[in-house]
Amino acid sequence: MPDTSFPIAPVPAQDPKKKKDEEKDAKLDGKGTKDASKGKEGEGEELSEEDLQLRNELEMLVERLKESDTTLYRPALETLRTLIRTSTSSMTSVPKPLKFLRPHYRDLQALLETWPTSEDKSLFADILSVLAMTYSDTEPRGTLRYRLLASSMSSEPSEPGSWGHEYIRHLAAELGSEYTLRVEKEEEQPDKDVSVEELRSLGVECAKFLLLHNAEPDAVDLLEELEIADRLIGLVDDNNYARVCQYMLSCVAYLAPPDDQAFLRTVHDLYIQRSRFPEAMAVALRLWDRELISQNYQNAGNPIMKRQLAFLLARAQVPSEWLQSEDGAEPEEDLIECLSNTHLSEHFKEFGKELGALEPKSLEDIYKSHLENQPAAGPNIDSARANLAGSFVNAFVNAGFCNDKLMVDAPEGDSWIYKNKDHGMMSAAASLGLSLLWDTDVGLSHVDRYTYSPEEYIKAGAFLATGMLNCGVRTEADAALALLGEHIESKSVPLKTGAIVGLGLAYVGSQREDLSSLLLPIVADEENSMEIASLVTLALGFIFVGSCDGEIAATILQALMEREELALDEKWARFMALGLALLYLGQQEASDATLETLKAIEHNVSKQAQILVEICSWAGSTNVLKVQAMMHHCADHIEKKEGSKEDDTYQAFATIGVALIAMGEDVGAEMAIRQFNHLMHYGEPVIRKAVPLALGLISASDPQLPILDTLSKYSHDNDLAVALNAIFAMGLVGAGTNNARLAQMLRQLASYYYKEPDCLFMVRVAQGLVHMGKGTLTVNPFFCDRAIMSRPAVAGLLTVLTAFIDAKSFILDKCHWMLYFLVTAMYPRSLITLDETLKSMPVTVRVGQAVDVVGQAGKPRTISGFQTHQTPVRLGTRERAELATEEYIPYAAVLEGFVILSKNPGWEEDKMEL
Numbered sequence: 001m002p003d004t005s006f007p008i009a010p011v012p013a014q015d016p017k018k019k020k021d022e023e024k025d026a027k028l029d030g031k032g033t034k035d036a037s038k039g040k041e042g043e044g045e046e047l048s049e050e051d052l053q054l055r056n057e058l059e060m061l062v063e064r065l066k067e068s069d070t071t072l073y074r075p076a077l078e079t080l081r082t083l084i085r086t087s088t089s090s091m092t093s094v095p096k097p098l099k100f101l102r103p104h105y106r107d108l109q110a111l112l113e114t115w116p117t118s119e120d121k122s123l124f125a126d127i128l129s130v131l132a133m134t135y136s137d138t139e140p141r142g143t144l145r146y147r148l149l150a151s152s153m154s155s156e157p158s159e160p161g162s163w164g165h166e167y168i169r170h171l172a173a174e175l176g177s178e179y180t181l182r183v184e185k186e187e188e189q190p191d192k193d194v195s196v197e198e199l200r201s202l203g204v205e206c207a208k209f210l211l212l213h214n215a216e217p218d219a220v221d222l223l224e225e226l227e228i229a230d231r232l233i234g235l236v237d238d239n240n241y242a243r244v245c246q247y248m249l250s251c252v253a254y255l256a257p258p259d260d261q262a263f264l265r266t267v268h269d270l271y272i273q274r275s276r277f278p279e280a281m282a283v284a285l286r287l288w289d290r291e292l293i294s295q296n297y298q299n300a301g302n303p304i305m306k307r308q309l310a311f312l313l314a315r316a317q318v319p320s321e322w323l324q325s326e327d328g329a330e331p332e333e334d335l336i337e338c339l340s341n342t343h344l345s346e347h348f349k350e351f352g353k354e355l356g357a358l359e360p361k362s363l364e365d366i367y368k369s370h371l372e373n374q375p376a377a378g379p380n381i382d383s384a385r386a387n388l389a390g391s392f393v394n395a396f397v398n399a400g401f402c403n404d405k406l407m408v409d410a411p412e413g414d415s416w417i418y419k420n421k422d423h424g425m426m427s428a429a430a431s432l433g434l435s436l437l438w439d440t441d442v443g444l445s446h447v448d449r450y451t452y453s454p455e456e457y458i459k460a461g462a463f464l465a466t467g468m469l470n471c472g473v474r475t476e477a478d479a480a481l482a483l484l485g486e487h488i489e490s491k492s493v494p495l496k497t498g499a500i501v502g503l504g505l506a507y508v509g510s511q512r513e514d515l516s517s518l519l520l521p522i523v524a525d526e527e528n529s530m531e532i533a534s535l536v537t538l539a540l541g542f543i544f545v546g547s548c549d550g551e552i553a554a555t556i557l558q559a560l561m562e563r564e565e566l567a568l569d570e571k572w573a574r575f576m577a578l579g580l581a582l583l584y585l586g587q588q589e590a591s592d593a594t595l596e597t598l599k600a601i602e603h604n605v606s607k608q609a610q611i612l613v614e615i616c617s618w619a620g621s622t623n624v625l626k627v628q629a630m631m632h633h634c635a636d637h638i639e640k641k642e643g644s645k646e647d648d649t650y651q652a653f654a655t656i657g658v659a660l661i662a663m664g665e666d667v668g669a670e671m672a673i674r675q676f677n678h679l680m681h682y683g684e685p686v687i688r689k690a691v692p693l694a695l696g697l698i699s700a701s702d703p704q705l706p707i708l709d710t711l712s713k714y715s716h717d718n719d720l721a722v723a724l725n726a727i728f729a730m731g732l733v734g735a736g737t738n739n740a741r742l743a744q745m746l747r748q749l750a751s752y753y754y755k756e757p758d759c760l761f762m763v764r765v766a767q768g769l770v771h772m773g774k775g776t777l778t779v780n781p782f783f784c785d786r787a788i789m790s791r792p793a794v795a796g797l798l799t800v801l802t803a804f805i806d807a808k809s810f811i812l813d814k815c816h817w818m819l820y821f822l823v824t825a826m827y828p829r830s831l832i833t834l835d836e837t838l839k840s841m842p843v844t845v846r847v848g849q850a851v852d853v854v855g856q857a858g859k860p861r862t863i864s865g866f867q868t869h870q871t872p873v874r875l876g877t878r879e880r881a882e883l884a885t886e887e888y889i890p891y892a893a894v895l896e897g898f899v900i901l902s903k904n905p906g907w908e909e910d911k912m913e914l
Contacts, residue, residue: 429461
């Protein structure tokens with residue numbers, strides 16, 4: 001047997017207080033008295049007759065084991081085992097047999113050493129293993145030592161579970177610490193054979209017992225500590241697999257790589273084993289594993305289940321190439337429609353109609369100027385800036401309903417566009433894309449008339465609108481590429497910009513090779529300005545988000561290396577870095593080689609690119625070490641001297657990075673918010689400017705009161721750049737929620753900043769965001785019970801925040817159209833139930849605050865404070881829905897977005913019985 005390295009520890013020197021406690025224990029054990037039952041000389045405790053009889057019997061059995069007659073051993077050991085197993089105790093006291101045998105433990109240990117190897121010695125070691133639980137403080141891992149000894153000497157060792165739950169828990173704890181010691185020993189002395197397999201075998205035995213006795217979390221923790229969590233696949237059954245999977249998924253956020261990925265793969269296999277395809281697909285999407293996603297989709301034999309999976313894949317915007325069958329057969333038309341989000345616009349309008357939100361809202365409906373406390377005389381407002389704000393507010397508020405009064409339904413020749421000038425015209429024309437969002441049929445005909453405008457800014461805006469209304473929707477016609485592809489080589493910068501950004505938005509996440517071959521040469525061509533090259537890089541980042549495409553990454557890196565220093569000094573360079581970073585979004589260690597290459601670039605943009613690539617790679621992973629690394633970057637103190645080229649922009653990205661990495665899980669997000677408070681007090685100006693943006697990202701479309709109050713405080717900051725970003729963050733936090741408290745805060749800010757055109761412009765935009773889609777849309781990147789992160793959504797949010805890091809150069813200058821990058825994150829926050837023919841079918845549901853029930857006993861309620869509604873129904877970021885009737889069975893695991901229902905075959909029978 002290999003060395004198990006269990007020393008019998010000598011009793012250490014004790015302090016007087018501990019000695020007194022020991023003496024007290026000895027008295028309780030019956031030591032130090034002539035007759036403990038009588039309590040002579042005030043020592044010991046009074047024992048009942050039953051206890052006295054038990055103690056005498058146990059002492060007699062111990063004496064028998066010391067005799068020379070070996071025939072007495074077996075009966076004595078059997079009786080000891082029976083007495084220990086049948087003893088009962090309260091939750092707070094030690095079982096009586098263990099208490100009475102404790103004084104004899106040392107003698108029994110010495111006695112065991114003298115016995116020859118036999119079945120009797122195995123049973124003796126088994127009993128000592130149980131007694132060792134009372135000596136775990138002075139003699140660590142004794143329980144495990146004797147358990148392994150007993151197993152090695154017996155042909156049929158007893159089940160560890162036969163000694164009860166407490167013994168198994170004790171054994172599990174000792175298994176973990178012994179395993180750690182042996183692994184360390186193996187690392188220190190690689191030539192020495194240190195076996196861990198026997199520990200793993202025993203761990204599996206313990207896990208079996210724990211799984212059968214409703215202690216699934218303990219079983220998972222034990223196998224994880226022994227690094228064999230994948231063995232759960234053979235241990236779970238139909239009764240406990242769901243609880244095991246739930247617990248493992250909740251652990252993923254707290255595990256270091258690669259354990260987190262291994263856990264997800266184990267959960268995926270458990271779900272597939274039981275044909276739970278929606279749950280398995282959700283895990284495959286978290287892993288972003290092309291092979292698993294394709295397998296799950298193809299293996300779902302039920303055509304209706306396949307449609308349900310198609311809705312989930314469409315929400316995550318999975319590239320359609322991933323889902324093609326091996327035989328190359330074309331999927332059915334209704335499946336293509338589900339995967340392409342073809343009917344998204346139609347269902348969204350129906351949803352708006354049910355909620356009474358179909359009527360277009362005017363700007364005054366949002367501003368409610370009569371409630372603002374403005375001076376009677378009124379200031380000299382920059383009307384062009386006010387009209388520009390109106391374009392955005394109108395677009396955000398009426399997004400997706402195709403009927404706003406300013407643009408879509410404006411009388412011919414009386415268009416709002418002409419109330420703007422130059423770049424304002426571009427944003428105003430582009431706002432059409434938001435109003436007509438997802439409606440590719442009607443939308444293109446509305447936008448088309450502006451593509452023939454003699455005014456190039458209007459034409460550029462129309463290109464941008466074309467890209468926006470196709471965002472997230474795939475069509476056979478491929479209209480966006482046909483209309484925009486020819487203009488990316490245009491001589492006019494606005495037209496080129498509109499076409500490039502339009503393509504990026506229209507095909508976000510599609511990973512289409514034809515677009516790569518169209519756009520890559522522009523990045524490589526040094527004759528193109530930094531602005532164009534950066535926007536093309538960004539468009540490629542959007543189209544190939546999270547793809548780790550080597551060819552694109554190499555071309556971008558080469559462009560960064562070959563560009564002149566003057567070009568890299570430009571404000572646009574950060575977007576080239578961001579485009580590169582988006583290729584690695586959520587891919588963790590896949591970006592290591594790119595990070596090493598970036599270190600070779602001797603320019604400030606290199607540091608920005610490194611931070612961006614790192615934060616994108618670990619986005620939503622809640623990796624604590626990466627958060628700490630970002631905090632270290634924030635702690636750097638850069639002294640800017642005259643003539644020095646030191647740049648601190650990277651610190652702003654690091655600040656946003658803390659939010660980006662931590663936003664996948666509540667505890668991490670809460671810790672990050674605390675850090676932001678410190679950064680706001682002690683950080684450099686560039687960091688203080690980024691903190692409100694980070695708060696907006698970590699709580700997008702999730703207006704929690706503490707965050708609202710914090711942002712409200714920052715919106716009155718002396719530094720106008722901080723105030724401006726805080727105002728935008730307020731809009732982001734409340735995006736699409738119609739939050740009344742936030743709307744009131746923004747009205748007060750409109751009065752407060754009536755003399756500051758920039759801040760007033762941002763207040764108006766924030767008001768538009770809060771009422772986005774009249775309260776039916778969300779920009780939160782997490783969906784499916786906040787379990788899956790949408791990569792296109794994160795890409796859009798991060799691009800807008802990057803522009804706000806230097807708002808004066810972008811949003812408040814000529815690039816206000818960059819606000820439209822939010823379109824990739826916009827999605828209906830709804831539950832729409834469909835029948836098996838994909839027609840809308842109203843059912844009764846309960847909607848309430850989601851409650852975390854992982855690891856709780858029984859079947860606790862998963863929602864609290866619920867209200868009963870008829871579908872379609874609006875869902876908040878932290879809300880969860882469940883069916884209020886047993887008449888239907890959902891195909892989806894999570895009631896969110898589109899859910900297909902089937903009739904419950906047992907329901908009619910139940911009704912008849914009633």
